[in-house]
Amino acid sequence: MTYVSDPAAPRIAIAGATGAVGNTLIELISSRGLRHRGVRLAASARSAGRTVEVDGRAQVVEDLDGFDFTDVDLAFFSAGTSVSEKWARPAAAQGALVIDNTNAFRMDPDTPLVVPQVNADVLLAGRPASGIIANPNCSTIPLVRLLQTVEQRWGIRQVVVSTYQAASGQGQHGIAELREGSALALSDPDAELPADRFKPALAFNVVPFIDKLLDTGFTMEEQKMLQESRKILGLPHLDVTTTCVRVPVVNSHSEAVWIEATEPVDRAELVGRLAALPEVTVHDKDTPGGFPTPRTAGEPDHVHVGRIRVAPHNPRGFWLWLVADNVRIGAALNAVQIAEYVLDRGLL
Template sequence: MAKEGYVVAVCGATGAVGRTMLEVLEQRDFPASKVIALASERSAGKKVPFKGGELTVEVLNEYSFEGVDLALFSAGGSTSKTFAPLAAKAGCVVVDNSSAWRMDPECPLVVPEVNPHDLEWHKGIIANPNCSTIQMMVALKPIHDAAKIKRVVVSTYQAVSGTGQKAIDELAGQVTMMFNGQVEDIEPSAYPHRIAFNCLPHIDIFMDNDYTREEMKMVHETTKIMGDESIKVTATAVRVPVFYGHSESINIETELKLSAKECRALLTQAPGVQVLDNPAEQIYPMPIEAQGQDATYVGRIREDETIANGLNIWVVSDNIRKGAATNTVQIAEKLIEMDLVRVP
């Protein structure tokens, strides 16, 4: 039986995603009787805004989860590896935003619009997918259900906020320096090369197959979320000089024929999707429109004329909200709806 109010802990509450989690909890009127802000010792005592007031940040430790129903983690993979099992052992259900648990066979990897049924087998820890994977899954699920996807070729154009505040500051600083003629003084630190007025086909580390880890996350997470190992995915992930909002160009091959008109109609009815698709009026999704929003925006819907059953779509979403904080909170909402706020 669902309770009237839940004790919720936000771990990593002083970071960009943690702060946004608090905003989303407030904006969605999450049924919390108490919200606890947790972070490392260096952030202890800081104040974070919540519901017109402030929460005092407490130190995250092994005793932080006594009496807590739900813990939303965005404090990095090593922190999640250490504290998520302790939280689950204390009877708290964890929704983790790091990559630590995503491919663990014991942990569901969930996008609520796509595979909420996977929450039924959770054992205390649920993983939030990679930001670029989330928005792609929201857009692809209706297409897969209607025509069965065989292959996906995706190129991402990802905002610097995906790297964190240091990258946001670096882009802003480099733009200022370039406008002031200080190009020679730019020394990149967040990235291996200058990001201002540039594109870097390099997100995360390179693997032995010459793909980056970011690209392989999209490959492996797609099949786990969709529950279909037959879907083939290849990805190229690019960092672009945009502050917020990831964009993706997605080429899809399906088993059954799906016209652009049929695809557009499907996506118009899909949960979490907003279709912006009128090229004649220059209407298509852009990061500046997605910033601060929770929807996944889809446009440039058209048939791939080089194959029998092919589509091209353009997908944009706010990587900090739907790509991280909002999806995490939506998972928590779905756990409540399904009466699964309990550790087996």
């Protein structure tokens, strides 16, 4: 973390500092050397009063109720949708630019939804009317980072995605529940497993249900991937359909992505274009190790892509397999990269 006295450097607040994404935000602000004039921590009453280490020093988490944002330039929110719904607009009204990690404002027309590698230019219009910039869903971010180049070169007719989402999408409690359930199941196959964050229990299971069910029969998580992709890519009729599934992986989401383009796709050109994208690693060796998995992908700040193959019977259709760290790329890193873009261009 780089404290500077430069009055152009922002005063930062982090709401939700005690969670998995909040912890990673603090780590990334430090490791990436984001210049600032101080970081304050906030949370809802339940977590206020705890201490969190910031750059090696224990710092007390303040209560969002009564928190004064008038001296804050940049506020990261990652304490859940209901917390953002309650406190993000007041923070923005007090003058802070809010970067919100939740679902609260993503589809708000006054709030840009930003993946810096894809559509950062929407930020050049200046401070959003809502005072908020929204961070997309963890599964949407890596997907749109790959879709943009496909759309520009070949056009997209349809995208069909099945996800393999990690326990860390439910934060540290989700990880703990998976670990506890797995240990129990190993010691006693008939044990009743904890099923609070995941229903039914996730240990040695796959659960095709994330977030709540909508009238359409799709889950909110599945609808997010459609609506957010359309907004980020500026393609209001983009056809993305998804089944979102939780898998017993600790961290990093995977996605099996089928894309039908409007033009025939040359595989070598596709591989070359994906490999040329910023912070994307293509795994394209013919060995069994030549594809990414959550535990072996490597560089956590890259989107990892493998199993790239055009259908023999349909030269417009191809598969991708992507793996991305959902806490970093899918949340905290994307938020910090939004902040870097804003600060680098003096847009605060």
